[in-house]
Amino acid sequence: MRLRTRIKFCGMTRAGDVALAAELGVDMIGLVFAHGSSRRLDVGSARRLRTTVAPLLSVVALFRNNSAEEVREVIRQVRPTLLQFHGEEADGFCAGFDMPYLKAIPMGGLSPDAAAQACRQFPGASGFLFDSHSAGGSGGSGQTFDWSRLPVEIDRPYLLAGGIGPGNVSAAIRAAHPWGVDVSSGIEAVPGIKDAEKMRRFAEEVWRCPASICR
Secondary structure: OOOOOEEEEOOOOOHHHHHHHHHOOOOEEEEEOOOOOOOEOOHHHHHHHHOOOOOOOEEEEEEOOOOHHHHHHHHHHHOOOEEEEOOOOOHHHHHHHOOOEEEEEEOOOOOHHHHHHHHHOOOOOOEEEEEOOOOOOOOOOOOOOOHHHOOOOOOOOEEEOOOOOOOOHHHHHHHHOOOEEEEOHHHEEEOOEEOHHHHHHHHHHHHHOOHHHOO
């Protein structure tokens, strides 16, 4: 039985939001490099933001069908802790950077068996992120999916994403028992600009969740 559920605040763009995440005891922050995302950072901005990150706060670099050269440049300049892939990348590509990675599984329309099969295609993944978008789409939509459609047996840590916010994160944890929860639009004023009160409420709701339901 785990003692708590981990928290990832994704789509961070401002040093003040990063500082507050650290104060709230958040485990991970996500920096987005996916083309077309309203939360996308260029490498220079991400490098400067990285210098403000408190020790022990993990930095996750998020990609969606970026080139290998782009990924390597982010690794070189930003020094992320972990990579996260949201596109049609194959396991060989994701594992080719000698860094641990999470693979997002698009749950839009997937059955539990199909989701399990999708996970098996990524033996090199350190964990998974189950999001509400459909294949070919992007995360950060603010939409949930039916949490009962998660695979019954998942052999690695996984995060739950998609439409989670202060008002439903406790229900999400109770329904899906995730290793962690990932939030972006649920704690924002506008895309990329976080709302301090929503950030606080989200963290408080996770900490309030009884340890006995986090298995």
